[in-house]
Amino acid sequence: MSSASSLLSEDQFLCSICLDVFTYPVTIPCGHNFCKTCITEHWNIDLQCQCPVCKDVFDRRPELRVNTFISEMAAQFRQSAVRKTSSFSEQQCTNTGEVLCDVCTETKLKAVKSCLVCLTSYCETHLEPHQRIPGLKRHKLIDPVENLEDRMCKKHDRPLELFCKTDQICVCQFCTELDHKKHRIVPLIEEYKYKKAKLGKTEAGIQQMIQERRLKIQQIKQSVKLSKEDADRETAASVQVFTALIQSVERNLAQLIDMIEEKQKTTEKHAEGFIKEMEEEISEMMKRSAEVEHLSRTEDHLQFLQSFPSLNPPPPTKDWTEVRVQSLYEGTVRRAVAQLEETFSKEIKKVCADVELKRVQQFAVDVTLDPETAHAALILSDYGKQVTCGYLWMKLPDNPQRISTCPCVLGKQSFSSGRFYYEVQVKGKPKWDLGVVRESINRKDPITANPKTGFWAIGLRNENEYKAFTGPAVSLSLKSKPQKVGVFVDYEEGLVSFYDVDVAALIYSFTDCNFTEKLYPFFGPCNNDDGKNSAPLIISPVSHTD
Incomplete structure (x- = not known):
């Protein structure tokens, strides 16, 4: 051919x-x-x-x-x-x-x-x-x-214009009538479009995996950065705590040495007094001893008897049998260490509280009140930083966001990740509630505030009854009456903590919380009580503690 x-x-x-x-x-x-x-x-x-x-x-x-x-x-x-x-x-x-x-x-x-x-x-x-x-x-x-x-088909010298899906090879027209008879045959363009679409999906999948890994790398880098920042803060806090402890030890050691030295001086002074007194007695007794000795050497019987009555009476003496100079240091170190432990405990709690408050204050955010959520009895300031309960209910549109059952209001800002902190002044209020709530709380029907209903909050009742609304509520024993309360949330950690800002003390913490929705700051000034509770809740700018 x-x-x-x-x-x-x-x-x-x-x-x-x-x-x-x-x-x-x-x-x-x-x-x-x-x-x-x-x-x-x-x-x-x-x-x-x-x-x-x-x-x-x-x-x-x-x-x-x-x-x-x-x-x-x-x-x-x-x-x-x-x-x-x-x-x-x-x-x-x-x-x-x-x-x-x-x-x-x-x-x-x-x-x-x-x-x-x-x-x-x-x-x-x-x-x-x-x-x-x-x-x-x-x-x-x-x-x-x-x-x-x-x-061209090597066997039939015909154009390879068809594709056998059964054998996954390109074939010519003659191939379909012979070796690939009854196989599933499609035009090349059809298989090309199918394979290209499949390849496009593969490429899209690869690109998605690349993007996921790049995002993961960024997340890891961000986590490392945050870890480094946390490590630096913890290092600084550790230095501060241990420096304070060392200073406390040095102060207590100096006080202990001063006390021992003072006791030793007192002991030496008492001993010197005893010695002086006994030396004076010895001097008097030596004089009498000389007189007695002089008289005893007289051989003249008459003179001896005539002189004997004129012999001076013995000087008064003190019974020194029970007089001792004792060591006063037994148990000194033990008592000093016990006192130091007590001081340490107080110092550690104070320093740790200061450090902890400084740490959470690093996550301060700007929070304002949302008038769309405010109960009709509440009065909000123009800048959204103060809220108080009035005497009368205002006529407000009953939108889905508005809370209708109790005098409270939410913040405009929502949080669904990370950490945030804000401070609220509660000075002059015998009643108040503070905390955070999830977005889906029931805003129209009466409910009991607790984590199951979406509330993580604490409050004050009757001027001195502090409670954590854990369901049932837990009474809190506080050494001081908070004038300004700090609220800290770590979304991923599931933590909500409340602080007495003025004394840098932890009030209460909700732990192991399972957050799955947006969280909103929650403010409850409570009822006016005929003016007894008319002082406002004030969102205060965060001033870092020294």
Whole structure:
């Protein structure tokens, strides 16, 4: 076949309509051959069924069947021409990297398109029939590519224009009638669109995973940054605490040494007094001893007896038997250590409370009151920083956000992550409630405030009854009456803490909270009580403790 095809000219394999090598060649009754698509399009335009070459007219449109012999010869010729053109093109394009026209015979021009039906690359001039002739217009044109012979079936020398989904390979028309008969066959363009869409989903999935990992990297970096900030704060706090403890130890040691020295001085003073007194007694007794000795040496009986009555009486003396100078230091160190422990405990609590308050104050936020949520009896300041309960209820629209059952109001700001802190002045109020609530609280019906109903709050009743609304409420024993209360929330940690700002003391903490919604600051000034509770709740700017 190869030797025979080399004796045939290109004209013998050209369709007289499209002037290109036959594609699916058919033979009509007069014996002339055309591309199946070309003659069909020709007869669709011309109402008479006649041969474009010899003009023979047929009474009815002939049934067209592919002439397999001519088809195979045309395929052989096309493949041979492609090989020759490819060999020549490779020499021409070695340095330029361009695809050249397969039709140009002398100087090869740069191809502008490649035809997947003709398996030929065309320059601007030779592409013109594909832009003019209806049959050729339906050919698939792509940007110029090399190795078009790879688009031919190696077994049948036919274009690979179909796809076998059963075997997942590209096939030609003959393959579908033989080796892939009864297989699921679709056009290449259909499988291309399917696979491209699938690839697009894969690429989208990969990009999503990339973005997820980039986001995770940012989260980890942010966590490391926050951890570093926390570590720095904890280090500074540790230095502050231990410095205070060391100073306390030094103060207590100095006091202990002063006390021991004072006791020693007292002991020495008492001893000196005893010694002086006994020395004076010894002096008197030595004088009497001399008189006694002098009298005892008298041998004259008369003189001895006459002098004896005049002997001075013995001086008064003190019984020194029970007099002792004792050590007063037994148990001194033990008592000092016990006192130091007590001082330490107080100092540690105070310093730790100061440090803790300073830490949470770093997360201060600007909170304002939301008039859309305020109970009708409440009066809010123009800037949304103060609230008090009035004597009368105002006529306000009963919107879904407004709380109707008790005199309270929420903050405008909501929080669904991170940590936040704010301070509220409660000075002069015998009753008040403070805390945070979740967004979905019941705002229209009476409810009991506790974490199950969405409230994390504390309050004051009857001037000195402090309570944490835990359900049931827990009474709080406070050493001082808070004038300003700090509220701190750690959303991820599930923590809500309340502080007495003035003395830097923790009032109460809700722990292990499960937050799943937005949280809003909650302010309850309570009823006016005929003016007894008319002082406002005031959102105060946070002034960091020294």
